[in-house]
Structure formats: C-alpha cells, structure tokens
Amino acid sequence: MIPEPFGARLRHAMDTRGPLCVGIDPHASLLTAWGLNDDVAGLEHFTRTVVEALADRVAVLKPQSAFFERFGSRGIAVLEKAVEEARAAGALVLMDAKRGDIGSTMGAYAATYLDKDSPLFSDAVTVSPYLGFGSLRPALDAAVLSGAGVFVLALTSNPEGAEVQRATATDGRSLAQLMLDHMAAENEGATPLGSVGAVVGATLGDAGVNLAINGPLLAPGIGAQGATPADLPGVFGDAVGNVVPSVSRGVLSRGPDVAGLRAAAERLTDEVRAAVAGR
Ligand SMILES: O=C(O)c1cc(=O)[nH]c(=O)n1[C@@H]1O[C@H](COP(=O)(O)O)[C@@H](O)[C@H]1O
Numbered sequence: 368m369i370p371e372p373f374g375a376r377l378r379h380a381m382d383t384r385g386p387l388c389v390g391i392d393p394h395a396s397l398l399t400a401w402g403l404n405d406d407v408a409g410l411e412h413f414t415r416t417v418v419e420a421l422a423d424r425v426a427v428l429k430p431q432s433a434f435f436e437r438f439g440s441r442g443i444a445v446l447e448k449a450v451e452e453a454r455a456a457g458a459l460v461l462m463d464a465k466r467g468d469i470g471s472t473m474g475a476y477a478a479t480y481l482d483k484d485s486p487l488f489s490d491a492v493t494v495s496p497y498l499g500f501g502s503l504r505p506a507l508d509a510a511v512l513s514g515a516g517v518f519v520l521a522l523t524s525n526p527e528g529a530e531v532q533r534a535t536a537t538d539g540r541s542l543a544q545l546m547l548d549h550m551a552a553e554n555e556g557a558t559p560l561g562s563v564g565a566v567v568g569a570t571l572g573d574a575g576v577n578l579a580i581n582g583p584l585l586a587p588g589i590g591a592q593g594a595t596p597a598d599l600p601g602v603f604g605d606a607v608g609n610v611v612p613s614v615s616r617g618v619l620s621r622g623p624d625v626a627g628l629r630a631a632a633e634r635l636t637d638e639v640r641a642a643v644a645g646r
Pocket of ligand 1: 390392431463465493522523524525566567568587588589590591592613614615616617
C-alpha cells in the first residue's frame with residue numbers, strides 16, 4: 368500500500384493549520400534565556416515545551432538536528448522523543464539535517480530519516496544537492512516509498528550562499544536554477560503538491576529564479592535574519608501560495624511560557640496570510 372504522499376499531507380496541513388513552520392533550535396543562548404541549564408535536562412525541557420505548545424496547531428515543526436547532536440547520543444534521544452510526540456500531536460516534522468553525500472552513503476541518511484521503522488523517521492528532511500542532484504536519488508526513492516518529503520537547498524538565506532548558488536552551469540543556468548529544474552521534474556504531475564520541496568531564503572529580495580516547481584518552498588530567514596512576512600510576495604511572486612515560511616528564533620524567543628510561544632506563532636500566521644492575500 369503506497370502511503371499518502373508528503374506533498375498532499377503538507378497541502379492539507381497548510382490549508383487547515385496555516386502555512387507556518389516553526390523551528391526547534393535549542394541554541395545555548397535560548398536555553399539560558401529560558402532559565403535552563405545548557406545541558407541535556409535543559410534541552411529536554413526546552414524541546415518538550417515547544418512541542419507541547421505548538422505541535423497541535425502549526426503545520427510543520429522543524430527540529431534542527433545540530434542542536435541535539437551537540438549533546439551526543441543523549442541529545443539524539445531527546446530528538447527521537449520530540450519527533451514521536453510532535454507527530455502524535457498532528458504536526459508534520461521536517462528534520463533539518465541538510466545531509467548530502469555520495470549516493471551509496473546517502474542511502475544510509477535516507478534510511479535514518481525516511482524509513483518508517485527508523486527511530487528518527489520524519490515526515491521530511493532537508494538535504495544539500497551540492498554533491499550533484501543525482502546523489503540525492505536514494506533519499507528521493509526512500510521518500511516515495513514511505514510517503515515522506517525531501518527539501519533540497521536551492522537559494523539559502525545566508526549571504527555567503529550566492530557565490531556557489533548563483534554560479535552558472537555550462538548551459539548558463541545558475542546552479543540554483545539547475546537544482547530547481549531537477550526538483551520540478553521530480554514533482555511532474557503530482558497533485559495537489561509534489562513532495563520534493565526547495566529551500567529559498569525569504570531574505571533574498573527578488574529570487575531571480577523560476578520557482579514553479581509544483582512543490583513546497585521552505586522560506587527561512589523571517590525574524591532573526593531580518594526578513595518579514597511582508598517580504599514573501601516580492602521574493603516568491605506567483606509561487607507564494609506554496610511557501611512554508613519558517614521561523615525559529617523569532618518564535619522561540621517568546622518562550623518559555625506556552626502562551627507566548629502560541630501567540631507568536633499565531634501572529635506570524637496572521638501576518639503571512641495577510642501578505643499572501645494582499646499581493
Ligand atoms: O534548511 C533550513 O531550515 C535553513 C536554510 C537556510 O537557507 N537558512 C536557514 O537559516 N535555515 C535554518 O533555519 C534556522 C534559522 O532560523 P531563524 O532562527 O528563524 O533564523 C536554522 O536551523 C537554519 O539552519
């Protein structure tokens with residue numbers, strides 16, 4: 368039995384819960400700001416609070432693996448629990464791991480995040496295509512089998528990304544456009560939305576690429592990196608309806624109280640809806 372594709376599940380979640388993705392990024396500075404110690408106990412308390420506050424109401428929660436890996440196996444144990452609890456509460460979990468390796472190794476990463484029986488099985492995972500889009504094939508295949516999604520880096524929100532992503536391939540396309548065109552091919556014919564998404568920073572101004580990939584567009588950079596929901600139409604144009612705006616510090620800094628986290632997510636969702644409707 369082929370499970371419901373991620374793209375369809377995401378489209379439904381965006382339509383019913385709003386398009387917002389909230390990142391779970393337990394920075395040491397955020398643990399301290401919440402009055403927690405920078406240790407596994409603090410990590411666990413922080414993570415459980417965010418899941419409790421938001422997993423039943425935002426479309427996507429995006430744990431940043433690095434902040435859990437920082438504590439070794441005990442940090443990963445916290446991450447495993449968070450994924451399980453967030454999914455049980457109805458949120459889609461996008462594991463932000465930005466994995467990329469040669470195909471045979473990529474197969475192990477695919478098993479880690481995209482095989483149903485893995486302890487870190489997630490609804491989707493971020494990957495880097497900069498070892499060649501074809502190196503992602505094991506992850507793309509695993510995602511189809513398990514009804515999961517893959518978000519591929521295209522134009523990242525950091526200023527340093529341009530020197531690589533805006534470089535031109537032999538046929539004159541930017542590397543970012545080359546990757547976006549590969550993603551569009553993967554999503555060909557999918558309805559209502561493909562399961563291969565792109566990551567395009569909301570900080571970029573006019574992205575200057577064709578974003579019609581028939582897939583979701585994860586848009587980090589709102590809040591701490593200086594972008595706002597009002598920037599979305601200018602960056603994404605006609606594709607703005609497929610945008611999953613992603614905010615981590617901008618919401619997490621409103622903790623540790625659950626009401627503060629919920630109010631921040633609600634406000635951002637309202638601002639995004641207004642920006643998208645107003646274009
Ligand atoms: O893949 C990502 O989520 C990502 C892509 C990108 O281009 N820029 C970017 O900031 N991110 C992630 O988004 C999170 C930062 O979100 P803020 O705290 O809202 O700035 C971190 O986990 C980053 O790794």
